[in-house]
Amino acid sequence: MATSLTNEEINRYSRHLIMPEVGVAGQLKLKNAKVLLIGTGGLGAPVAMYLAAAGVGKLGLVDFDTVDVSNLQRQVIHGTKDVGKKKVDSAEETMKDINPFIEIVKYEVPLTSANALDIIKEYDIVADGTDNFPTRFLVNDACVLLGIPNVYASIFRFEGQATVFCKDEGPCYRCLYPEPPPPGLVPSCAEGGVLGILPGVVGLIQATEVIKLILGEGQPLQGRLMLYDALAMKFRELKIRRNPECQGKCTVVKELIDYQQFCGVPHQEAPLPAPVSSTDISPQDVKLMIDAGADFTLVDVREVHEYQICRIEKAQLIPLGELPKRLNELDKNADIVMHCKMGGRSAKACDVLRANGFTKVRNMTGGILAWADKVDPSVPKY
Amino acid sequence: MPKILIPTPLRQFADKKDAVEVSGSTVGEALGALTAAYPDMKKNLFNDEGKLRSFVNVYVNDEDIRFLEKDKTAVADSDTISIVPSIAGGR
Numbered sequence: 346m347a348t349s350l351t352n353e354e355i356n357r358y359s360r361h362l363i364m365p366e367v368g369v370a371g372q373l374k375l376k377n378a379k380v381l382l383i384g385t386g387g388l389g390a391p392v393a394m395y396l397a398a399a400g401v402g403k404l405g406l407v408d409f410d411t412v413d414v415s416n417l418q419r420q421v422i423h424g425t426k427d428v429g430k431k432k433v434d435s436a437e438e439t440m441k442d443i444n445p446f447i448e449i450v451k452y453e454v455p456l457t458s459a460n461a462l463d464i465i466k467e468y469d470i471v472a473d474g475t476d477n478f479p480t481r482f483l484v485n486d487a488c489v490l491l492g493i494p495n496v497y498a499s500i501f502r503f504e505g506q507a508t509v510f511c512k513d514e515g516p517c518y519r520c521l522y523p524e525p526p527p528p529g530l531v532p533s534c535a536e537g538g539v540l541g542i543l544p545g546v547v548g549l550i551q552a553t554e555v556i557k558l559i560l561g562e563g564q565p566l567q568g569r570l571m572l573y574d575a576l577a578m579k580f581r582e583l584k585i586r587r588n589p590e591c592q593g594k595c596t597v598v599k600e601l602i603d604y605q606q607f608c609g610v611p612h613q614e615a616p617l618p619a620p621v622s623s624t625d626i627s628p629q630d631v632k633l634m635i636d637a638g639a640d641f642t643l644v645d646v647r648e649v650h651e652y653q654i655c656r657i658e659k660a661q662l663i664p665l666g667e668l669p670k671r672l673n674e675l676d677k678n679a680d681i682v683m684h685c686k687m688g689g690r691s692a693k694a695c696d697v698l699r700a701n702g703f704t705k706v707r708n709m710t711g712g713i714l715a716w717a718d719k720v721d722p723s724v725p726k727y
Numbered sequence: 728m729p730k731i732l733i734p735t736p737l738r739q740f741a742d743k744k745d746a747v748e749v750s751g752s753t754v755g756e757a758l759g760a761l762t763a764a765y766p767d768m769k770k771n772l773f774n775d776e777g778k779l780r781s782f783v784n785v786y787v788n789d790e791d792i793r794f795l796e797k798d799k800t801a802v803a804d805s806d807t808i809s810i811v812p813s814i815a816g817g818r
């Protein structure tokens with residue numbers, strides 16, 4: 346444990362050192378602190394950069410993703426030159442440039458029930474910035490079991506939520522939400538979109554809470570859910586109480602479980618095309634049908650704003666949400682192929698049609714992204 | 728009339744409105760009025776048994792109704808009801 350600051354550190358952190366709320370003692374707390382960041386994406390980017398700059402001594406990064414050009418609209422820790430690199434490597438490079446005096450530990454793995462406790466137990470505080478429910482519940486349960494505070498934030502489109510879970514006798518994530526939504530009911534950022542500056546604001550609330558917990562200063566965002574609406578530019582605060590069933594020590598959590606199963610998601614690390622079945626059709630085969638002049642209806646179930654980005658010439662647009670009301674626009678006996686962006690929403694649309702007596706309904710696997718890859722490279726991917 | 732704040736993911740089921748004024752003297756009545764006006768909202772808020780889904784929390788002002796009187800919690804005209812679903816985005 347460090348008991349002093351070097352002269353270089355004193356120069357670097359002087360704006361902290363002259364504040365009574367931090368001072369040398371506080372800066373040493375930061376230097377000796379160990380914080381684990383789950384995800385180095387939208388939320389993880391600002392958290393990692395600011396905690397590195399502030400001089401948090403050891404920062405762990407968990408991410409197995411690589412930098413994609415579509416990340417750069419918000420993940421400011423990565424740059425254009427980093428596209429294709431591992432996110433943990435790209436993040437480390439930026440953080441080391443900001444502050445060479447800190448230690449960075451990279452975990453280039455998906456967090457699972459098998460490795461979560463071993464990884465998390467090395468740290469004092471966790472900052473959860475993942476993008477899926479299974480990992481959210483896994484991180485919560487591991488933090489409950491280990492008694493480690495979890496500084497939580499999540500984002501959707503232009504709204505954010507933030508709070509501090511598992512600190513002392515405070516509530517945990519399951520106290521707030523006992524169960525995850527069934528898959529498909531709540532869209533992810535990839536499906537729902539996210540305003541690029543949103544994770545900046547919400548991530549910095551997270552980073553602020555991390556710093557306060559380390560310093561032991563101020564009122565932690567514990568037992569309070571901060572809601573932020575960027576369009577309205579409003580912050581609201583709701584009370585989070587300990588769920589009676591979680592009382593004592595959040596006793597609902599006894600051990601880590603299978604979180605993919607808990608959240609009803611099939612076992613896979615990344616979104617894969619839906620399994621091929623007789624009700625599926627490949628983009629190549631759809632193209633063959635179009636070229637052959639086959640008599641069939643192609644329905645695009647994406648949203649209007651997605652249709653404006655790119656579309657397949659033949660397709661008729663009926664957004665999934667409007668489908669039940671617009672069934673009369675389709676012929677029950679026609680040969681129908683449904684498509685969306687990646688194949689998930691169109692699979693649901695197929696179910697809607699079948700439930701309403703449509704018989705010849707097929708789902709174009711992989712959606713318009715697969716169409717762009719396999720049929721028409723001039724179609725932009727988003 | 729009490730005001731219900733509609734969260735972003737559910738606005739598509741409420742003509743894109745961010746707030747709706749409804750009649751009702753309890754949370755249950757207010758939510759009933761909401762789903763009567765916007766039927767598509769119903770399956771997103773309630774399960775098949777008509778119970779509030781466990782990933783959707785409802786607050787009267789800043790207090791979670793699970794710690795008040797659930798759907799029997801009284802609401803006055805000046806109260807604001809918030810629907811807050813869990814979101815998981817971070818990337």
Ligand SMILES: [Zn+2]
Pocket residue numbers: 516517518519520521587588591595
């Ligand atoms: Zn709990």
